[in-house]
Amino acid sequence: MAPLDLPDGVSHLVVLAAHPDDESLGVGGLLARLARRGTPVTVVVATDGEASHPDSPTLTPARLAALRRRELVDAVDVVAPGAVVLFLGLPDGGLRERGGALHRRLCAVLTAVTEDEPGHRERGSVVLCAPWRGDGHRDHRVAGEVAAAVAGEQGARLLEYPIWWWHWGDPSDRTATEDMRALMLTPQERAAKRLALAAHRSQVEPLSPDPRDAATVGPEMLRHADRDIEVFVEAACPSPAQPAPSPAAGPAPGSGHGPGAGSASSESLPAGFFDAFYRGRSDPWGFETRWYEERKRAVTLASLPRQRFRAGLEIGCSTGVLTAELATRCDRVVGVDVAADALAAARERLGDDIELLRLQTPAEWPEGDFDLVVLSEVGYYYGASDLETAISRAVGSLTADGVLVACHWRHPVPEYPLRGDDVHAALAARAELVRLVHHLEEDFVLEVFVRPPARSVAAQAGLA
Incomplete structure (x- = not known):
């Protein structure tokens, strides 16, 4: 892959995570690098990840949500001390139905960080990182679609990070990889990322010996995240003049409305998902x-x-x-x-x-x-x-x-x-x-x- 161009002129880094731990798995090294440079960092967490252990006999969804919030704060403190963390509290697994709310909240964040009292910051100096639209995970896809729309409207540079794609993707598929860029990590950045991931104990360790409490981030995913590179996708954002179909909130399932309501931009799962x-x-x-x-x-x-x-x-x-x-x-x-x-x-x-x-x-x-x-x-x-x-x-x-x-x-x-x-x-x-x-x-x-x-x-x- 071509290297990621990361100039010194980044004025603010905004990281959107669909769930707590996405930020550490996908962009822990980038967070560490820009924080060390002194770049202001804001981490926006769309959901609390309360559905990671749906049948847990140990933790209720509410207790798990509170635990995962604390873990994320600890993880971000490792890689980007002093970063602003914003929890939106949207339902885990329900971002498609809350796409409109996510769009409004993310717009407000980008508006706040791009405003500059003396004048106007250069277009593209704010970097917005979000889960990749092609990741094959519904919440990740919706988060990426919303981020792409907001980046296009606000003039931010969008970098998308894959997480689930590594499970099913085909690296020989040039249509998927031609926009991918590699960020080489230093040993210090890798070490910080490793510590950040370890802070997400509810995901990387079992909650209890019960099989329903098994770790959701297993050794294979951790080995991948521990590599000396992070991969980002940099593709075109929708034009503000012709925005992408909005994944705005639609009716509740079973309401009698067709599935196109509020989800016209959704894509079918790719064949590679099933092969894997x-x-x-x-x-x-x-x-x-x-x-x-x-x-x-x-x-x-x-x-x-x-x-x-x-x-x-x-x-x-x-x-x-x-x-x-x-x-x-x-x-x-x-x-x-x-x-x-x-x-x-x-x-x-x-x-x-x-x-x-x-x-x-x-x-x-x-x-x-x-x-x-x-x-x-x-x-x-x-x-x-x-x-x-x-x-x-x-x-x-x-x-x-x-x-x-x-x-x-x-x-x-x-x-x-x-x-x-x-x-x-x-x-x-x-x-x-x-x-x-x-x-x-x-x-x-x-x-x-x-x-x-x-x-x-x-x-x-x-x-x-």
């Missing part, structure tokens, strides 16, 4: 071992309104566990996934009787008509625009008597562009579909849609 997720893991979701998954499959199969189907299409077939059971109800089944390792496992499970295709939906889509289309735990991987395209292509694949089944996890997952409720709200909004089955639990929602008019199973059998 499946690599070396034969059953990453626990399809074969978890009673939860076994029961959910049983509910899905029981919800099918016909005993037999001529042709079934499963988008996101993964390792083929549900595909195998769909095959018992269909004369022909086509399974589609983007991850090569997942399809290899599915092929080993299903043999050659099931057609398996490696496609990156919705841009790529299988040909043919199907009287059963299944979207199970796949819709929330799409960005808002791609989801609408996927639904359109799924409906276009349905025969006149076709059935579309959708089933999705309802709890928020920070890495995913959408929630399960967003996906089902988008399906319910389509005029071409009528809901025949609605099964709602705290954990998942399962719905069956058909073309209008809908007739119940009893009506089809002449019982009602």
Whole structure:
């Protein structure tokens, strides 16, 4: 990579962290360097990271949030003594819904640090660091999008730092790496960064021996952060005259509004995310071992309104566990996934009787008509625009008597562009579909849609 150009004329460094510890993982060395130069530093923390241990038997989310705030202050004191720290207290995993609030607060910070009583500071002399828009983590992406918009409006220089990208990124992908720059760290800067990371004890050490309290920042991530370089992405910011779509706050999930509300700029998870997720893991979701998954499959199969189907299409077939059971109800089944390792496992499970295709939906889509289309735990991987395209292509694949089944996890997952409720709200909004089955639990929602008019199973059998 080309070296990062970091001139002496930086008048203020503002670091935006989506969660406490992002600032140490991504920019601890840069913080140490500019603080040593005497550059004023402000660290803005969007969320308190209270969702890092959602099932912890040791700490409630409120206690964990308070602990992580104290840890961040200690960490920043190591690398940038005297820095101003601002906690915004936005919900962990919910930055997309609070994008408007984040934009307003970050604008206020940049306005304050760029104001100069005698005159006007040179454009670009304020450096804003934020999580990279292409990081593959929802909160990070939204934080990066907001930072890019604010930097464009305020004339700040934007440097983005990847964190999750290192888990799934392909360094040979020039479209991702051409804007990356390397900051070589001195031994003193590395040592300061190491101490800052150690201050985040709730993340780098277990909270207790209970597996639910395991460290969230493991040895592999710590080894990466301990390298002698930090990597930044310096790409164009939106023009103030033509701002990027605002990730302003949208309606709550399940409110009946489509997922595009307030999230038009969201992007689908890249194919590399799934390749990395499946690599070396034969059953990453626990399809074969978890009673939860076994029961959910049983509910899905029981919800099918016909005993037999001529042709079934499963988008996101993964390792083929549900595909195998769909095959018992269909004369022909086509399974589609983007991850090569997942399809290899599915092929080993299903043999050659099931057609398996490696496609990156919705841009790529299988040909043919199907009287059963299944979207199970796949819709929330799409960005808002791609989801609408996927639904359109799924409906276009349905025969006149076709059935579309959708089933999705309802709890928020920070890495995913959408929630399960967003996906089902988008399906319910389509005029071409009528809901025949609605099964709602705290954990998942399962719905069956058909073309209008809908007739119940009893009506089809002449019982009602």
